[in-house]
Amino acid sequence: MGCETHALTPVRLSMVIGFKVMHTCDTIIATTRSNMPKITKERKDATKPTVIKASATKVCTICSDKKPTALQRCTTCKTSITCFKCVKGWIVGDGGIIDSTGKFVYSCPTCRAHLNISATMLQDSDVKTQLYKCFLQEVKNYKVDNARNMLSHNPWLATEQTSNNSPMCVAANNMHIPMLQLLSEYGATMFDKLEIGCMPPHATGRQLQP
Ligand SMILES: [Zn+2]
Ligand SMILES: [Zn+2]
Numbered sequence: 001m002g003c004e005t006h007a008l009t010p011v012r013l014s015m016v017i018g019f020k021v022m023h024t025c026d027t028i029i030a031t032t033r034s035n036m037p038k039i040t041k042e043r044k045d046a047t048k049p050t051v052i053k054a055s056a057t058k059v060c061t062i063c064s065d066k067k068p069t070a071l072q073r074c075t076t077c078k079t080s081i082t083c084f085k086c087v088k089g090w091i092v093g094d095g096g097i098i099d100s101t102g103k104f105v106y107s108c109p110t111c112r113a114h115l116n117i118s119a120t121m122l123q124d125s126d127v128k129t130q131l132y133k134c135f136l137q138e139v140k141n142y143k144v145d146n147a148r149n150m151l152s153h154n155p156w157l158a159t160e161q162t163s164n165n166s167p168m169c170v171a172a173n174n175m176h177i178p179m180l181q182l183l184s185e186y187g188a189t190m191f192d193k194l195e196i197g198c199m200p201p202h203a204t205g206r207q208l209q210p
């Protein structure tokens with residue numbers, strides 16, 4: 001008999017929670033219910049996931065990798081254990097979100113609590129690209145306050161650019177002075193030239209004339 005709540009077979013379930021004590025399924029359901037995350041103010045604030053050492057008894061709930069290099073456990077529901085590879089995939093997918101303070105966090109795949117993204121993970125190029133995309137969206141949509149909040153956590157976003165775009169270009173194309181001012185406060189200038197040779201006022205696909 002499996003566990004309906006967890007959609008896990010007893011064997012898989014015992015592997016997931018095997019790092020502590022071998023529970024019966026009923027015990028787990030009782031424990032999980034009492035630990036059910038409550039919608040509180042604290043829950044909205046990002047918490048630091050517990051990083052635990054991997055061993056044969058700890059299995060990633062997403063990929064079922066039995067020998068992951070390292071695992072993270074959600075501190076709210078305490079049941080969601082994920083390996084770093086899957087956490088990255090989750091963040092780069094739709095799991096990475098901007099919280100109310102402008103911080104880039106991810107929601108627990110199981111209970112949706114907001115969890116901090118580690119400094120190491122934030123250095124990953126795919127994760128950075130995802131964060132940059134979120135930032136550019138706020139610039140594009142004239143959301144100065146949101147952009148300011150995001151910059152307070154990740155100032156590098158203001159001067160980041162791809163070969164054919166930059167926040168300054170987007171703000172200049174919008175002719176949005178408050179956004180241009182904000183970006184310049186963080187070191188971006190109207191003279192940041194893109195790889196394609198454009199500068200912000202000319203970035204709508206038109207190259208500067210020689
Ligand atoms: Zn995994
Ligand atoms: Zn959780």
